[in-house]
Structure formats: structure tokens, C-alpha cells
Amino acid sequence: MSAFVSVGNATQPFRRLLDAVDHLARSGVLTGPVLVQRGNTLFESAYVETADFIPMEEFSRHILESDILILQAGAGSIITALANGRMPVIVPRRPECGEIVDHHQLTLARRLETAGRVIAAYEVGDLPSCILRAREHDRREKAENRPARIIEHLKRDLQQLVSAQ
Amino acid sequence: MKICIVSSVGGHLTEVRMLKAAYSEYDHFFVLNDKCSLPPDMKGRTCFIRHSERDWLFFVNLAEAFSILRKERPDVILSTGAGPAVPFALVGRLLFRCTVIFVETFTRIDAPSLTGRIMYRLAHRFYYQWESLAAYFPQGVHCGPLI
Numbered sequence: 001m002s003a004f005v006s007v008g009n010a011t012q013p014f015r016r017l018l019d020a021v022d023h024l025a026r027s028g029v030l031t032g033p034v035l036v037q038r039g040n041t042l043f044e045s046a047y048v049e050t051a052d053f054i055p056m057e058e059f060s061r062h063i064l065e066s067d068i069l070i071l072q073a074g075a076g077s078i079i080t081a082l083a084n085g086r087m088p089v090i091v092p093r094r095p096e097c098g099e100i101v102d103h104h105q106l107t108l109a110r111r112l113e114t115a116g117r118v119i120a121a122y123e124v125g126d127l128p129s130c131i132l133r134a135r136e137h138d139r140r141e142k143a144e145n146r147p148a149r150i151i152e153h154l155k156r157d158l159q160q161l162v163s164a165q
Numbered sequence: 166m167k168i169c170i171v172s173s174v175g176g177h178l179t180e181v182r183m184l185k186a187a188y189s190e191y192d193h194f195f196v197l198n199d200k201c202s203l204p205p206d207m208k209g210r211t212c213f214i215r216h217s218e219r220d221w222l223f224f225v226n227l228a229e230a231f232s233i234l235r236k237e238r239p240d241v242i243l244s245t246g247a248g249p250a251v252p253f254a255l256v257g258r259l260l261f262r263c264t265v266i267f268v269e270t271f272t273r274i275d276a277p278s279l280t281g282r283i284m285y286r287l288a289h290r291f292y293y294q295w296e297s298l299a300a301y302f303p304q305g306v307h308c309g310p311l312i
Contacts, residue, residue, distance in 0.1 A: 055202045056174075075272040076176030082271075082312040083179055111274040147186075150268060150292055150308040154187035154243075157290055161240060161264055162166050 003030050004066035006037040008074045009053065013041040014099050017091050020124035021070065022047060029128050035062060060084065068131055073105040073120065082117055085141040089130045090118045168193040169239035169257070173247040174201045180271060181245045183311050188243065196233060198226075198249045217248060226252040234261045245270050245311075246280040254287040269293040269302070271312050277301045 005021050007014040018041055024030045025047035034048040037059070043050065054062070063069060063081050069088035071077040081088040092109040093099035109120040119137070121130040168188050172178045174197055185206075195211040203211055214229040215222050230252045242257045244250035245268045257263035267288040269281040274295045277285075282301070285291050291305040299307060 056178075057202060057204060074176075075270070076179065079176040079179045079271060079312060083183055107275065108272055148183070148309065148311050150184065150294075150311050151186045153292060153306065153308055154184060154266070157264075157266060158166060158168075158187065158191060158241065165166070165240075 001030075001032040001067040002065070003032065003034040003068040003070065004037075004062040005034065005048075005070045006054075006059070006077055007039045007041055007072045008037075008077055009039050010072075010074070010093070010100065011040050012093070012099050014039075014072060014093055015041055015043065016094075016097055016099065016124055017070070017072065018043040018045075020127055021045075024127060029131070030068065032067065035066075063088075068134070070121075070127070070131070073109040073118075075108065078108070078112065078118065085139065087134050087138040088118055089121055089127065089134045091121045091124070091127075166191045166241070167237065167239040168241045168243055169196060169234070169237060169253065169263070170194070171196045171242060171244045171249050171253045173197070173249060174199040176272070177244075177246050177270065180311060181243070181268075184243070184245075184268070194237060194239075196249065196253065214249060219248065223248075223252060227256060230256040231260065234263070239263060241266060244268075244284070246278060246284075248280055250280055251283050251287070254284060258287060258289075264289045266290045267292070268308070268311065269298065269305075271310060273298065 022045040025034050036048045036050045037054050038050050064084045071088050071090050073090040073092040090109055092105035112118045113120040119130045119134045121127050168191050172181045195207055197213050198216045215225050217223045217226050234257055242253050242263045242265045254265045258265050265288045267284040271294050275297055277298055285302055292308040293302050293305050294310050
């Protein structure tokens with residue numbers, strides 16, 4: 001079972017998550033290949049593969065293909081995961097740990113978890129159980145198969161404008 | 166019918182591309198505020214403006230918007246944010262009679278974004294995804310989650 005982990009592009013590091021991932025790989029909770037996108041976090045591990053930054057298309061491919069997703073609770077990462085029909089494990093950066101300036105990742109994580117779209121690990125100790133829950137609920141349903149109402153709204157708007165021309 | 170799709174790179178771009186089923190049948194082009202590797206369906210139809218972060222570069226963006234809109238003459242300006250939407254909406258609406266359509270981002274659940282608050286005043290059609298924002302956008306349309 002492959003895993004993809006991402007901390008995004010923020011200047012602040014996120015060692016708390018990556019040290020936990022290293023531990024999960026070492027102890028065999030994560031059994032398959034693990035790729036860690038580490039951004040600006042200083043991190044090395046003998047148990048996972050690392051990349052600093054990943055171009056958008058490759059990032060989307062990992063999001064689509066990896067069995068397990070563990071992502072910082074950043075808007076961009078979450079949107080990409082959800083747009084690709086995945087239910088990711090998201091880990092909010094905490095301001096008191098120097099990982100981010102404010103609480104917006106915590107707020108986003110709580111609200112999306114309540115809406116049933118993500119599994120949130122607020123403490124890294126929650127990761128093993130969160131990974132299990134994500135595997136249970138991850139339908140991998142592409143967004144195209146869940147038509148959004150906005151598409152109908154927009155099509156109508158554009159058709160009306162064409163008719164008025 | 167020609168559509169100008171304005172977006173920040175990253176999450177906003179992923180989000181606005183979710184609207185492809187609506188815009189792809191029409192002539193369209195993209196305006197981005199940072200270089201990034203472009204997927205095949207955006208190659209050859211994307212231009213780039215300077216990346217402003219609520220600073221003086223906003224005025225550069227106004228000039229860039231004027232130049233691009235004068236050349237392309239789109240009928241519609243479409244965006245989910247972030248900041249680059251504002252100069253295009255201003256110039257497009259005031260000078261080129263563009264119809265401005267804005268969708269508040271998926272990630273704003275309890276409180277609107279600053280771009281959303283501004284675009285609410287500038288857009289002809291304003292959509293928001295979460296019911297909890299209804300009080301902020303009484304003239305907006307709740308469309309549900311885009312993703």
C-alpha cells in the first residue's frame with residue numbers, strides 16, 4: 001500500500017508530521033512505498049523517499065494513485081484531493097508549534113470533517129486510526145461523476161448571455 | 166462568446182478548472198498570477214500577470230488587465246479567486262462591459278474571503294458554496310459544493 005505525504009510550500013517547517021510519518025514507516029504501520037513532499041522542512045529518513053517540491057501535474061497523479069494520503073490541512077492540497085474524488089487524512093498545522101501563523105487550518109479541518117469530506121488527525125498519535133478510517137471511507141469517486149449544481153447554473157448563465165448577443 | 170478565466174495558481178486554479186464542463190464549449194483563455202507547469206488544455210491559451218499580494222503591484226495588475234482585455238475582448242470574466250479577480254473585474258466591468266461571474270471558494274465555510282467580499286460588489290453573478298455564508302451574501306446564489 002503506497003502512501004503520499006505532503007506538507008505544502010509554506011516557509012514554516014512541519015517536523016511534527018514528518019517525524020511521525022518516519023515512525024509509522026519504521027514501525028510498519030505504513031507498509032508500502034512512502035513518498036514525502038517536504039517543502040521547506042528539513043527532514044531525512046531511511047524509510048521513506050523524499051522530494052522538496054512537486055509540479056502540479058505530478059502532485060495530482062500522486063493524489064490520484066496513492067493508496068494512503070496524509071496531507072497538511074492546506075486549502076490547495078485539500079481541494080486537489082477532493083477534486084480527485086479522494087478522502088484524505090489531513091493534519092492541521094498548529095500556530096503554537098510555530099507551524100503556521102493562525103488557526104485557519106484547524107478551522108478548515110474541523111468543518112470539512114463535520115461535512116464528512118476528510119479525516120482529520122489533530123494529534124500525530126491519531127494517525128494510525130485515521131489512516132484506517134480513511135481507507136474504509138475512501139470511495140475514490142471522481143468528481144465528474146458527482147455533478148455539481150454550479151455547472152448547471154453556469155451553463156444557464158452563459159446560454160442566456162449568448163442568446164442576448 | 167469568449168470567457169476570460171482569472172485565477173491564482175494552486176488551489177484556486179484546481180477549483181476553477183472544476184467548472185470545465187461549463188466553460189469548455191466556449192472560446193476561453195486563462196490569466197494566472199504566477200508561472201506554473203500548464204496542463205495540456207491550458208497550453209497556448211494562458212497569459213501571466215505579476216503576482217500582487219495586496220501591494221502596489223495591484224496597480225500594475227490594473228494596467229495588465231486593461232491591456233489583456235482590450236486585446237481579447239471577452240464577454241465574461243470568470244473566477245474563484247483569489248486577488249487577481251479584482252483588477253480584471255474592475256476594468257472589465259467599467260471599461261469593457263464584461264459580465265463578471267464569481268464563485269466564492271470551497272474552503273471558505275464560516276466566513277467569506279476578502280476577495281469574495283469585494284467581488285460581491287463587482288460581480289453580476291455571485292455564487293457561494295456553503296449555506297453558512299448566506300447572511301454575508303444576500304443577493305448571492307447558494308450553489309452547493311463545487312468539489
